[in-house]
Ligand SMILES: Cc1cc2nc3c(=O)[nH]c(=O)nc-3n(C[C@H](O)[C@H](O)[C@H](O)COP(=O)(O)OP(=O)(O)OC[C@H]3O[C@@H](n4cnc5c(N)ncnc54)[C@H](O)[C@@H]3O)c2cc1C
């Protein structure tokens with residue numbers, strides 16, 4: 001099976017392990033992810049702070065290229081790229097004149113028929129049903145699923161999960177055998193793009209997130225956004241400073257968690273690349289639950 | 302031949318300062334058909350009216366055009382004057398020279414010309430007026446009150462005490478509504494049950510009131526004075542004539558773990574139950590969805606213990622048909638539940654409750670016998686946070702309006718809390734304190750000044766649970782919008798007041814309108830606050846919008862007054878300005894083609910099918926027939942009728958065209 005794929009800048013740079021783990025589980029499931037030919041930056045935070053047309057044109061060009069390449073689904077693992085893509089699709093769909101104008105700017109015909117999937121939608125649609133057959137381990141750990149801002153908001157545009165207490169990642173983790181905890185900071189801001197300019201603010205915001213998860217006994221935090229990951233992982237010294245205590249809870253991508261359950265080599269999942277070492281091991285071997293729940297009934301049939 | 306009289310009024314100087322009235326009268330005198338035209342300072346005064354009356358007699362007038370102010374103001378005055386002089390009142394028309402001319406224009410020639418045009422139009426119209434007779438309909442002097450909350454109770458008692466019959470239909474097993482759940486009431490802190498229960502008993506005992514509980518409206522047909530109502534009496538599984546209310550069945554029923562609706566899920570009740578001890582009537586019902594016998598075919602313990610043989614497992618719903626003359630809608634409201642709030646945990650935290658639950662906790666007859674104890678572990682909360690405007694005044698939540706009662710009941714809750722937990726602290730997050738009403742602001746001041754309620758002006762963005770505490774995160778906008786975090790033991794959301802369940806369906810059964818929030822709409826927000834747009838159907842209480850008790854009761858008495866007025870005549874008189882389908886000689890009978898487009902658009906269901914049959918009883922033609930009792934003269938049917946077969950009396954097509962022609966062909 002072939003699906004469109006937009007890696008974006010993060011997945012080629014600081015978050016290579018996210019890319020590696022997405023590719024690794026796709027390969028395991030027999031899915032081919034085809035990158036958009038000649039893709040460009042989605043504009044990220046910078047473009048839409050400066051120029052509305054630029055912020056729509058950059059994603060629109062990518063979307064048009066994907067359509068030209070004959071793709072119908074586009075997997076966008078980075079939550080920021082996903083948010084920009086969806087916002088563009090939404091705005092152009094609801095404003096015909098703007099749509100025409102942007103098509104003029106990108107000198108391409110973006111039709112707007114593409115289905116944009118974030119990583120969880122990708123998992124729900126193409127992976128989750130096949131998990132049982134391929135799982136080798138249960139992730140028998142207490143985990144805190146962290147969604148951040150961009151995956152579920154604004155609900156009007158994304159129409160994905162509940163805004164305040166989202167559940168989709170938790171459902172995936174439960175499927176992997178994890179105990180995904182109910183906690184309070186699932187959608188609090190991690191500090192996002194201030195990672196470089198206001199590290200102390202990031203230390204405070206991410207610090208509150210880490211503290212609550214650790215306090216509730218989480219052994220790992222599961223994420224689906226490169227920006228959240230880098231703040232929660234790379235900024236751990238600032239976080240620990242804010243919390244006035246050291247924490248060693250690793251931050252892992254949901255695709256890495258799936259990879260672990262599938263028994264994929266840790267290196268292939270890029271787990272060695274994290275700042276906070278991923279020590280998690282001792283997973284329970286997985287045995288598929290017997291499908292025949294009611295043997296008697298089967299006999300009759 | 303038409304003989305029209307024209308009467309130009311100066312309206313003091315209101316008209317004459319701008320319009321040359323004498324000139325207009327002169328011009329009008331020359332219009333074809335006008336035989337008399339004068340101007341006068343105050344036409345509506347006694348001498349003015351006499352002028353009109355005398356002219357009718359003297360000049361043998363067939364039509365009158367009074368050119369003065371708005372017909373909304375004085376049309377009835379002049380029509381009466383005409384009638385007294387022997388002219389059919391509907392042969393009198395008014396040209397509005399004040400609002401439509403003098404008040405909105407400068408004094409100049411064009412203004413005079415416009416005034417002359419206005420008179421010319423009405424002269425042409427009145428030539429085509431028909432003599433009409435007011436419509437008379439009989440009245441059934443029985444009122445139907447739907448809903449037995451405090452509003453319904455008040456309306457029923459007032460109507461009954463005026464000597465009329467009342468049928469009250471209440472959906473629940475007992476009357477009382479939300480007021481029966483309240484602990485004490487603002488702004489006086491008198492006990493809600495103590496003031497309500499006697500009135501409930503009065504309803505049950507009043508010989509003029511027939512009470513149906515556990516019943517709903519199935520259908521309503523007919524029109525003002527003559528409604529036919531079908532009531533579905535749901536099976537209680539109890540023979541009400543035998544049950545003496547001993548309560549043995551409810552104590553012996555082994556199936557006791559069902560959520561108690563009256564206590565809002567904070568207590569349990571048996572499958573056979575009386576909603577609360579003071580219930581009226583004091584007769585239990587069996588909840589068939591819970592009863593072991595209905596589910597498994599075994600048990601019947603209640604039947605065994607009942608000395609009166611009152612249990613009837615095979616009882617069926619009963620449909621009762623009653624004629625009534627007027628209907629009072631008193632179906633009240635509901636409040637949003639805590640699961641409406643994502644930011645407060647979608648209802649998953651047990652110790653975040655709504656205002657009604659707090660009322661039950663504070664009530665002496667409630668699940669904690671009046672002690673404030675939190676639902677999760679029964680601890681007494683030492684820090685309690687109230688969140689006002691939870692959901693209300695929030696377009697993002699689809700509720701733009703202010704729920705009106707919550708500022709006051711939140712202040713009350715803070716006071717009651719302090720009276721019961723002396724060493725506790727109550728915080729209230731609010732947007733504005735809306736305490737307009739007699740002794741209301743004083744009451745909120747009392748909460749702040751005497752009972753130490755800590756009001757924080759700002760919204761709560763999030764509440765989460767941590768180590769058994771609820772962390773309330775809000776902003777204090779009077780302290781530079783700084784973040785406030787309170788570790789609370791319990792949180793009470795003053796959730797938005799919303800339309801009651803089933804309001805929309807009931808509105809459709811009754812053909813009355815409702816707003817986008819499913820509250821029933823009044824006919825006019827200022828001048829007809831207790832009427833609906835359907836004649837003979839009234840509304841009172843919180844079914845119209847969130848209301849407190851005094852307001853609900855006042856509206857209910859208003860409705861009772863209206864209904865008593867209606868019932869003071871044996872016949873009703875209505876303006877005959879209604880739609881009629883034309884009639885022609887056979888074999889055509891009418892130009893109506895029987896397409897019944899009109900029937901589908903009439904908002905009042907006034908259009909029926911009339912069958913024309915020959916002597917042998919064979920169907921010749923189907924025609925639209927407009928029920929004069931129901932038609933409100935809105936004219937919608939006229940607009941859709943392709944064959945132009947319908948006219949509104951007083952505003953016929955030919956009358957309207959003649960007015961336009963009068964302008965165009967001059
Ligand atoms: C938490 C809280 C505290 C309050 N405290 C105060 C206070 O201290 N002082 C004060 O003045 N006000 C207070 N109020 C407001 C008060 O409850 C209302 O003003 C009052 O209940 C309105 O009366 P009602 O009869 O219009 O409606 P309701 O009390 O809602 O009664 C409506 C009745 O109609 C019945 N019904 C509904 N639909 C149907 C149907 N389709 N067919 C038949 N029957 C139907 C219902 O079962 C119910 O019995 C408070 C409200 C709340 C929520």
Ligand code: SF4
Nearest residue numbers: 544545547548550607
């Ligand atoms: S049904 Fe029988 S047992 Fe129950 S309250 Fe009535 S009389 Fe008593």
Ligand code: SF4
Nearest residue numbers: 554592593600601603
């Ligand atoms: S038959 Fe039903 S209502 Fe009667 S005692 Fe048994 S469970 Fe209770």
Ligand code: SF4
Nearest residue numbers: 690693703704707708
């Ligand atoms: S009455 Fe007060 S608490 Fe209720 S919605 Fe209005 S302002 Fe808010």
Ligand code: SF4
Nearest residue numbers: 903932933935936938
């Ligand atoms: S005038 Fe209005 S109310 Fe009367 S029959 Fe026509 S549509 Fe119905």
